[in-house]
Every structure is written in structure tokens, then in C-alpha cells.
Amino acid sequence: MAKKIEQKIVNYQVLKDAEPEKTTKPARTESSEQDKVVHLHEKLQRPEMLxxxxxxxxxxxxxxxxxxxxxxxxxxxxxxxxxxxxxxxxxxxxxxxxxxxxxxxxxxxxxxxxxxxxxxxxxxxxxxxxxxxxxxxxxxxxxxxxxxxxxxxxxxxxxxxIGMLRDEGLDEHQKKLVAEKRAQYESAVDSNHSAGDSDDFPEGAQLCAKCHTKAAIQMDGCLTCLNCGESKCG
The missing domain is CATH 3.90.1010 (Sufe protein. Chain: A)
Incomplete structure (x- = not known):
């Protein structure tokens, strides 16, 4: 139906048939999931329980x-x-x-x-x-x-x-070497126990700062070494 224009034309626009909107949600699903991932940063609020x-x-x-x-x-x-x-x-x-x-x-x-x-x-x-x-x-x-x-x-x-550090593991040669060294160490410890060397100083003695021997004990209110005689009391 024709319509007569009786006023001055100041603007115009070409109308097109309505097109269906393109859905982009499936294409952005992966990125939207990544956007929801929470990363640790200094502004993250501390929860009530950890x-x-x-x-x-x-x-x-x-x-x-x-x-x-x-x-x-x-x-x-x-x-x-x-x-x-x-x-x-x-x-x-x-x-x-x-x-x-x-x-x-x-x-x-x-x-x-x-x-x-x-x-x-x-x-x-x-x-x-x-x-x-x-x-x-x-x-x-x-x-x-x-x-x-x-x-x-x-x-x-x-x-x-928690899984932030992982062992790289040992190869067969290294495992064999470690097993041999462990056996040598255990045999040496057993021989020392049988000889009574571990009973030279009292159990629970502390490390002496002078001779670096676990022989320092509390005596008369002072830490005294039974190996070298070092004492905080002089």
C-alpha cells in the first residue's frame, strides 16, 4: 500500500527480514568454565574453617x-x-x-x-x-x-x-645402591648396640656446642657436657 509523504525527509533506515539470533553459548562453554575457576591470590578472603x-x-x-x-x-x-x-x-x-x-x-x-x-x-x-x-x-x-x-x-x-611436590623416583641401579648402604648402616648400628656404645651418655642428652657430642645434661641448674666438661655456669 502506497503512502504519500507530506513532510520533509530528515532520516531513513532500510528494514530487513528478522534473522534468528545466533547462539554462542556452546562455543563459550569452556571459557566460561575457566572464568569460574578460583585461583589463590593475596586478596582471597580467609574462610571460617581451614x-x-x-x-x-x-x-x-x-x-x-x-x-x-x-x-x-x-x-x-x-x-x-x-x-x-x-x-x-x-x-x-x-x-x-x-x-x-x-x-x-x-x-x-x-x-x-x-x-x-x-x-x-x-x-x-x-x-x-x-x-x-x-x-x-x-x-x-x-x-x-x-x-x-x-x-x-x-x-x-x-x-x-598435598601433591605440590612429587618424588622423581630412583632407577634400578640407585635403588640397589641405597639398599646396600642401608644394610651396611643397620649392621653398624647393631654392632654398636651390642658393644654398649650407645649407653655412654644418658638418653635425652643434648648436643654440646663445644665438642658437638650429644652428652650435655642439666646438672645443678646448668647445662653441662659429660664429654668435654663444657658448662654454662663456667
């Missing part, structure tokens, strides 16, 4: 043990992107000699945890700290250069438990 583990550290340098607690946050719970990552660390002990630097260390490590990303470098950094007074051997014969290094060892154990 899952954690506590590790006991008993050294010959102190009569009181240290308890290292590492709490984890679970990201994307119930999905295929679920991850368990360390969120904070606390260290508690009856020994207050190291209270100041332990508090500082836990705050710094917790801040690194909350940054996210690869935090496994902390293990090597802490295990590279050496005590100028000398290290000690922990149970099982493993040498610890310092108390800080053993805290790093506890963090390594936790990262392995």
Missing part, C-alpha cells in the same frame, strides 16, 4: 619441642579444578628463646603462601640456612644444618602430602 596438619620438631638444641601447623585452603571444592594449597603457618613451643624471629618467619611464610603460585622454592631457601654453632642429626640419621632448615623440612613434607 584444614591443616601439625608437625612435631624435637631437636637436641632445646628440651622443648616445636609444633609447626600448616593450614590449607581448598579451592573449587567439588569440581575437576579442586586444589588444596597452603594458606598460613603457625609455630608454637614452650621455649620462648626464639619467639621473636619465629613470629616474623611465620608471618612472612604465610604472606608468601597467600600470594599463590609456586611456593615450593621456600623449601630450598629454608634448608639452605646454616647455624654457625653447627647442625645436628635428627632421628633416622638425617643431618639438619639448623632449626630453620628443619622447619623447611616440615614444609616439604606437607607439600608432598
Amino acid at each position: 584444614v591443616g596438619s601439625t608437625y612435631k620438631i624435637k631437636t637436641p638444641l632445646s628440651e622443648h619441642a616445636l609444633y609447626v601447623t600448616i593450614n590449607d585452603i581448598i579451592l573449587n571444592r567439588g569440581t575437576q579444578h579442586e586444589l588444596r594449597r597452603p594458606f598460613e603457618i603457625f609455630i608454637n613451643s614452650k621455649n620462648m628463646d626464639h619467639f621473636q624471629w619465629i613470629v616474623a618467619l611465620t608471618r612472612i611464610i604465610s604472606a608468601v603462601f597467600r600470594k599463590g603460585g609456586d611456593v615450593t622454592f621456600l623449601v630450598e631457601e629454608l634448608r639452605s640456612v646454616f647455624d654457625p654453632r653447627g647442625g645436628y642429626f635428627k632421628k633416622g640419621g638425617k643431618y639438619m644444618p639448623s632449626l630453620v632448615a628443619e622447619i623447611g623440612d616440615a614444609i616439604e613434607c606437607h607439600l608432598r602430602m
Whole structure:
């Protein structure tokens, strides 16, 4: 039907047949799922409850043990992107000699945890700290250069438990060599026990700072070494 235009034309537009809207949801499904994945970063709010583990550290340098607690946050719970990552660390002990630097260390490590990303470098950094007074051997014969290094060892154990660190494994030759060395060590330990060498000093004696022997005990209120006679009382 024709219509007469009685006014001046100031604008015009060409009308087309209505086209069905193209659905793009299937193509963006994967990207939309990725957008919903929560990553650990420093602005992530702390949940009311965190899952954690506590590790006991008993050294010959102190009569009181240290308890290292590492709490984890679970990201994307119930999905295929679920991850368990360390969120904070606390260290508690009856020994207050190291209270100041332990508090500082836990705050710094917790801040690194909350940054996210690869935090496994902390293990090597802490295990590279050496005590100028000398290290000690922990149970099982493993040498610890310092108390800080053993805290790093506890963090390594936790990262392995949650899957952030994995053992590369040994080949057959290395396994055979380790088994031979273990057998030699166990035979040497058995011979020492039979000879009575392990009973020279009292059980629970601490490491002497002078002769580096586990022979220091509390006598008359002072730490005295039964091997070299070193005493804090002079």
C-alpha cells in the first residue's frame, strides 16, 4: 500500500527480514568454565574453617619441642579444578628463646603462601640456612644444618602430602645402591648396640656446642657436657 509523504525527509533506515539470533553459548562453554575457576591470590578472603596438619620438631638444641601447623585452603571444592594449597603457618613451643624471629618467619611464610603460585622454592631457601654453632642429626640419621632448615623440612613434607611436590623416583641401579648402604648402616648400628656404645651418655642428652657430642645434661641448674666438661655456669 502506497503512502504519500507530506513532510520533509530528515532520516531513513532500510528494514530487513528478522534473522534468528545466533547462539554462542556452546562455543563459550569452556571459557566460561575457566572464568569460574578460583585461583589463590593475596586478596582471597580467609574462610571460617581451614584444614591443616601439625608437625612435631624435637631437636637436641632445646628440651622443648616445636609444633609447626600448616593450614590449607581448598579451592573449587567439588569440581575437576579442586586444589588444596597452603594458606598460613603457625609455630608454637614452650621455649620462648626464639619467639621473636619465629613470629616474623611465620608471618612472612604465610604472606608468601597467600600470594599463590609456586611456593615450593621456600623449601630450598629454608634448608639452605646454616647455624654457625653447627647442625645436628635428627632421628633416622638425617643431618639438619639448623632449626630453620628443619622447619623447611616440615614444609616439604606437607607439600608432598598435598601433591605440590612429587618424588622423581630412583632407577634400578640407585635403588640397589641405597639398599646396600642401608644394610651396611643397620649392621653398624647393631654392632654398636651390642658393644654398649650407645649407653655412654644418658638418653635425652643434648648436643654440646663445644665438642658437638650429644652428652650435655642439666646438672645443678646448668647445662653441662659429660664429654668435654663444657658448662654454662663456667
